[in-house]
Amino acid sequence: MHVRLGLILGSAIISASLSGCGTVATSTPAASLPQQSAQHGPATFQGLAPLRPGFKPVNIFSTVVAIPKTWTTERITADSITLGGQTGSCSVTNLTPSLSLATRWLPLSTSPTAPYKDVIPVSPSTGSGSTTILTQTGQLLELSVHVPPSHQRLGTTILHTWQHPLIATTTQAVTHLEQAQNAVLANAGSREWVLAAGNAATAQESFYLFQSQNGGKQWTLENASQWSANAPVFPNASGQATINFPTTSEGFIAELSAMQPILLIYRTESSGKTWAKQIIHLPSSFWPGNKAPVIHFSSPTDGQILAPLSQTNLDALYNTNNGGATWHFVQMETVSACQPSHTIIKEALHHDATQIALPLFGPTRIPHARNQSLSATASASPSLNQYSVRIWKTQQCYPVNSPEITHDLSDLAPFASWRVTAVSPQAPTTALLESGNLYWRAPSGHPHTVTLATGLIGQAYPASTLFSSQALSHGPVLIWHEGEWTMEIKGGTAVSEQTVSSPLIRYLHTHFLPGYQGLLVVNITGTNRMQTRLDWDQGPLFMQVASDEPSADNPVTTARLAVLWQQYS
Structure with missing residues (x-):
């Protein structure tokens, strides 16, 4: 035959x-927005679990929100619907169209247990709160409530009863992030790391470090930068970050500062759980370009960092012989043609x-x-x-x-x-x-x-x-x-x-x-x-x-x- x-x-x-x-198929694209009309506006969702007296369910962007029966539709746009009444208002917004594919799959929260759900409780002083989720299909949705401070409990109830599609897992998100140009990878043995960068800010940008201990089958959020002074702040937005793990537990992240002639190095000895910052002061010829340093280790103790000082001229070479605990200037090198x-x-x-x-x-x-x-x-x-x-x-x-x-x-x-x-x-x-x-x-x-x-x-x-x-x-x-x-x-x-x-x-x-x-x-x-x-x-x-x-x-x-x-x- x-x-x-x-x-x-x-x-x-x-x-x-x-x-x-x-069966393996291409990643499912985010669901398209409904064309808002009478038939696509809020409608009673018959399958919702029993609600408290005085509440009704409405279906918005494939989610179900429980709101007071007296609330009505206040505003409809292409990507949001607002409902409200005398006791407050709430809105569901589809944030997906405003983000690139890479940015969309970045964590919403630095919590390793729920990186794709961010909850801001209703404030007793302002009466505002929100919940943001990333679904498994790549939809980024936000439910926000605004109630008088005296109705804080009402706002909390609306947030807690929101029914929505399944939230994306870290493994699903990393699968997409691996394809992004703002992500860099490293590996040591069966462990793999992905360092993904967020949107650049004026002085720094957010970074998210993911780790897999089984060759990329499952991923967890290991660490993330935050604005808090007590949080680990990874390198800023001057250029591409570099990541290298000479061993399964010890790794390095490096990037040039956009504000000062310094090279920022972050070292972990705990597989990314904690990081210590090191600062190397660069020569006066430093140029805050968009190139990434190069980190190379020939053994767990012996390594080099090549820091680009200018767009076309020289690199500064630094050596370590103690596993990155300290770095020593060696010489100036002609800029490598390698990109x-x-x-x-x-x-x-x-x-x-x-x-x-x-x-x-x-x-x-x-x-x-x-x-x-x-x-x-x-x-x-x-x-x-x-x-x-x-x-x-x-x-x-x-x-x-x-x-x-x-x-x-x-x-x-x-x-x-x-x-x-x-x-x-x-x-x-x-x-x-x-x-x-x-x-x-x-x-x-x-x-x-x-x-x-x-x-x-x-x-x-x-x-x-x-x-x-x-x-x-x-x-x-x-x-x-x-x-x-x-x-x-x-x-x-x-x-x-x-x-x-x-x-x-x-x-x-x-x-x-x-x-x-x-x-x-x-x-x-x-x-x-x-x-x-x-x-x-x-x-x-x-x-x-x-x-x-x-x-x-x-x-x-x-x-x-x-x-x-x-x-x-």
């Missing part, structure tokens, strides 16, 4: 291969934009070791309606399309690459995926069912063929599904293919591939040597992401590029 991709993408196998939480990976991506896409008029897409960043230099080559073909970007591991950083890159690395595979091609809207998705993914091989034979990680059900085929004549055969093929995606692993033994699938399935159990019909193929070429390619049809554009990096982490690293996918213009 020869099986085509069209059949594998069909319901016959999908119904048998999805199990438990295996953060998201800057490299933008520069490469800018090169493509000068040659072709297509929407620009790419990952928000390239996951890689902080001490690894990256360089990019970019090309575009107007005749083929496509552009591509290749990211290379290099000994030093080169400008985009520098001759040194192609000369030194012409025989080596890129660390990561992607291509975007304009295709006809009428082109069948199945045909595009079959012809576009170089590693895809249609399986043959009769499959048997296998249970994979997280309870997913896969189909194990005994062989794969290049042609329908089956003249050329290959090893076994493992296929399963993640939402609209078909996943294939080939080139190994039945046992090794299941082993390779496990970390990929676990990663996609908590992270989302683009919500389009797609194909991911892992081609095993040797021990801990794999090639991974993802293709998906995104309307008039056909996306292709690949990596031939010889590493056991290759499938997850490549999938992560697609998880971090975004449009740049």
